[in-house]
Amino acid sequence: MELTFLGTSAGTPTRHRNVTGLALQHGGSRGWYLIDCGEGTQHQVQKTHHTLGQLRAIFITHVHGDHTFGLPGLLASASMAGRTEPLPLIAPPSIRTFVETTLGATDSNLGYGIEFIEAHADGFHWQDEHIDVTTAALSHRVPTVAYQVTERHLERHLLTDRLQADGVPAGPAWGELQRGQDVTLEDGRLLRSADYVTVNRSPRRVVVGGDNDTPELLSEVCRGAQVLVHESTYTQDVSDRVGPWPQHSSAEQVARFAEAAGVPNLVLTHFSSRYQFSHPSAPLIDEIEQEARRFYSGNLNLARDLETYVLDRDGHLALAPAAG
């Protein structure tokens, strides 16, 4: 499972950081999912190995423009690139109004259908062949959710000792059982796959928060998650100066929560546009990192645009080498 950060700036782009977008790749071939779509997301996608034809679904955390203004352009470009496969767009209801009105007012005719799905409904659950997705409601100026993404179909290991003990000879039945299918033998015996396979690991699970001033709301969805991606718009002192109205989190808040929740990997993103990774006079993202380290003892990462993190089957998260 791979996470590629397409933008890490809050509110407005900077010269070096775009607004929010996150590509999540998992499952066969090069299919991928997009979480949030600020303006310029399609430009960033062009700098990755992802294509708009292989995009499986879009998830929007909340309506704010720095998470959504890239939708019309990305949807139109997917069509111009020849996409015909329907595209699920999981989002708050007013995103449907925004997208449909924009495409209509600009004479943009898509060669594929958009399946609008209401993200903020109670008991939301979406799945495809590769992933299961649920949500948690967050606290922000507008209704906002976090998405919990869990992989499906873990590797099944065949219990060959048990098969031999039960007198089931090696053959096609073994393969069917391993693929999860129940099998009726020629002697009439029904073998249940669940009795003859085992799964040796937990599913990979990633939680991607939207904007949020109360990380504790993620407690439930972080159970069993190896990775939490969360906004950290400011350091605590800047947050105190700005005051509570923007309803964002500080590094300290998120770090304290992740430590208490026992999340092993934390990736911070959505840094205020005032912060830079390197600059002679602007405040540095280093300050956010240093603050978070004081309260979080796990694997801490600060996202940079176009960097990819790989979550392996053992739940280890590591930065992928830069693409050549």
Next chain:
Amino acid sequence: MELTFLGTSAGTPTRHRNVTGLALQHGGSRGWYLIDCGEGTQHQVQKTHHTLGQLRAIFITHVHGDHTFGLPGLLASASMAGRTEPLPLIAPPSIRTFVETTLGATDSNLGYGIEFIEAHADGFHWQDEHIDVTTAALSHRVPTVAYQVTERHLERHLLTDRLQADGVPAGPAWGELQRGQDVTLEDGRLLRSADYVTVNRSPRRVVVGGDNDTPELLSEVCRGAQVLVHESTYTQDVSDRVGPWPQHSSAEQVARFAEAAGVPNLVLTHFSSRYQFSHPSAPLIDEIEQEARRFYSGNLNLARDLETYVLDRDGHLALAPAAG
């Protein structure tokens, strides 16, 4: 008068060229005008010396997304940067629907007002302190205009010989006459400014076309223009292969028109995303240039993203040195 190309790609951005946007600077301080606003225009503006606070007006040639999808983000960022001055947005009527619906659906509250002005009305004429703007209707899949921009307030030279001959002594009256004010002398004589000043040159005039398959529609607005900026989406052979439905112009068409109209400076832009300035296998923008040169003997330029052209008072157009 300066023209900075913010994007030169048609339809979709490429890795090196953004979709359409053109910054025109003229008049006092750093005030500027934006003609068209594809997605990512605000990102490109950050790479110039222009700021969203000094933007005087936006002109949209037609509704297509590659000319308009950057509007919501640019308008929102101008607000976040502290703009309070109202901003004229001259555009087809459905752009108002698109912008208002988008800002509403995404909870984007601007700290300034947008003055929507209908660009496609008959007899359109807009002016501010620095420029006069009129339009010409073009031929494209949707209603489209070209903007003719003419500078106002040319330098007035005082006819001192005539003043002395008429017995008007040097003094404050001379300054007032030069500034265009009529003056009543102490002896009761009324002096008209127009009788004592002269203007030694033609106003600078630039025509910026929208998408268009019939350059001849620009004949009228090109009178007295030193510069025509026009789309040249394909070479003629590609245009023939694609067929007429996109309603774009080839290099040959535009070049033939500019030659016949006697426009001294031609800048081509809006090249199909298939073209690159340098690439081992893609078709090259060179091909468009070579084709245009066969039919146009004036000063031919092919726009590149973030390049600035300066039109001096003598009507000469030249590429500005790259910014440091």
